Amino acid sequence: MNRSIISGTGRYIPPKLITNFDLEKEMNTSDKWIQQRSGIKERHYAEPGIGSSDLGYKAALKAIEDAQIDKSEIDFIIAATLSPDHYFPGIGVLIQAKLGLKNIGALDVRNQCSGFIYALSVADQFIRTGTYKKILLVAAEKQSANLDYSDDGRDLAVLFGDGGAAVIIEPGNSDEDRGILSTHLFSDGNYIEDLWMQRPSCKDHPCFSMDMITDKKLFPTMNGRNVFKTAIVKMPEAVRAALDQNNMTIEEVDHLIPHQANDRISQMVARNLKIPVEKVIRNIERYGNTTAASIPIALDEALEQGRIKPGDMIMLTAFGSGYTWASAAIRW
Ligand SMILES: CC(C)(COP(=O)(O)OP(=O)(O)OC[C@H]1O[C@@H](n2cnc3c(N)ncnc32)[C@H](O)[C@@H]1OP(=O)(O)O)[C@@H](O)C(=O)NCCC(=O)NCCS
Numbered sequence: 001m002n003r004s005i006i007s008g009t010g011r012y013i014p015p016k017l018i019t020n021f022d023l024e025k026e027m028n029t030s031d032k033w034i035q036q037r038s039g040i041k042e043r044h045y046a047e048p049g050i051g052s053s054d055l056g057y058k059a060a061l062k063a064i065e066d067a068q069i070d071k072s073e074i075d076f077i078i079a080a081t082l083s084p085d086h087y088f089p090g091i092g093v094l095i096q097a098k099l100g101l102k103n104i105g106a107l108d109v110r111n112q113c114s115g116f117i118y119a120l121s122v123a124d125q126f127i128r129t130g131t132y133k134k135i136l137l138v139a140a141e142k143q144s145a146n147l148d149y150s151d152d153g154r155d156l157a158v159l160f161g162d163g164g165a166a167v168i169i170e171p172g173n174s175d176e177d178r179g180i181l182s183t184h185l186f187s188d189g190n191y192i193e194d195l196w197m198q199r200p201s202c203k204d205h206p207c208f209s210m211d212m213i214t215d216k217k218l219f220p221t222m223n224g225r226n227v228f229k230t231a232i233v234k235m236p237e238a239v240r241a242a243l244d245q246n247n248m249t250i251e252e253v254d255h256l257i258p259h260q261a262n263d264r265i266s267q268m269v270a271r272n273l274k275i276p277v278e279k280v281i282r283n284i285e286r287y288g289n290t291t292a293a294s295i296p297i298a299l300d301e302a303l304e305q306g307r308i309k310p311g312d313m314i315m316l317t318a319f320g321s322g323y324t325w326a327s328a329a330i331r332w
Helices: 020-024 031-038 052-066 091-099 112-128 151-157 189-194 210-214 224-245 263-273 291-304
Strands: 004-012 016-019 042-045 076-080 105-109 135-141 163-171 179-187 255-258 313-320 324-331
Touching: 004 052, 004 112, 004 291, 016 020, 020 031, 031 263, 052 091, 052 135, 052 163, 052 291, 076 091, 076 112, 091 105, 091 135, 105 112, 112 135, 112 163, 112 179, 112 291, 112 313, 112 324, 135 291, 163 291, 179 224, 189 224, 224 263, 224 313, 224 324, 255 263, 255 291, 291 313
Parallel strands: 076 105, 076 135, 255 313
Antiparallel strands: 004 163, 004 179, 016 042, 135 163, 179 324, 313 324
8 A cells, every 4th residue: 555645735824913912902911921831932823704714725735736736636525623714614615616627526624633643644545546546635713703702712712723734645656765654543522521512512402592592502611620630641652653653763753743732731741752852843922723724734834944854753743622643653
């Protein structure tokens, strides 16, 4: 079976810049608090009327160009988001329609901050089995539309940003030692309440009510300390699973790309794994947490900066709501 390779990448970040100082005007927070606790200085917000599908579509065009393919060659789409344009359908079909592609499938993956690695794993299986030849994987988020900008929601509101990224996945040459070596996926649904958007819920009749607005049940809520404590354990565990499967040591990893949840989390994951922090790709300072999009945005940026060279060993890892966590080992 041929390994899958990432043959093109692209990102789209909406132009509107929101600094910590802008957020100080909305809620009782400070640039100092946000930087000390998370490492974030600024993030970008999409304008009203722009959805995750638009961010993902623009990123997809760049990835298609980077892979030097014609869009008509794409035979499957996978889209990851927790902030879809609509409750249903997902953004996969919207991106398919915007690209004008006909007679192909579009799958939506709902694994929040781990969404990109979960989607990558699905794409990898389809490529290895020969089912598809060129998969477009899009991860895009418009978090800014549903955050509580009052003091009640300041723990979450300061962390998140909007953005989209895309990759093209196709079979590599069997004589080349490169591509996706492994993916590892994990979950524990006992902790959904640590990071969730409780309502709307189809358990309720009706699933929407005015009480949900007044009780602020339509905003995501988080137990930040639990998420933090668990993330710094589970991401290294996922990376160790990948190292074990590939008979590799952490010294052989050239770049660790963790989901950009909080810069303190990324630094503690690096310390736990005993990987020098210089090998960790960190850009949360400028984007905040863009959930499913954070890893492919960081990957695309690192490639653009020339940090990643052919043959480098890249380790991706993520943790987020669900809980879900994951890793992927890629020889570039
Ligand atoms: C959210 C997070 C930054 C908070 O940092 P922390 O050091 O755990 O801070 P605490 O939750 O203990 O809160 C400390 C104080 O700051 C306050 N606070 C919370 N958000 C604040 C904000 N934006 N500005 C100012 N103060 C804030 C709290 O109310 C609390 O006040 P109190 O001591 O008077 O009760 C941190 O827990 C975190 O990053 N967790 C993981 C979040 C994450 O990654 N989520 C996505 C996962 S994919």
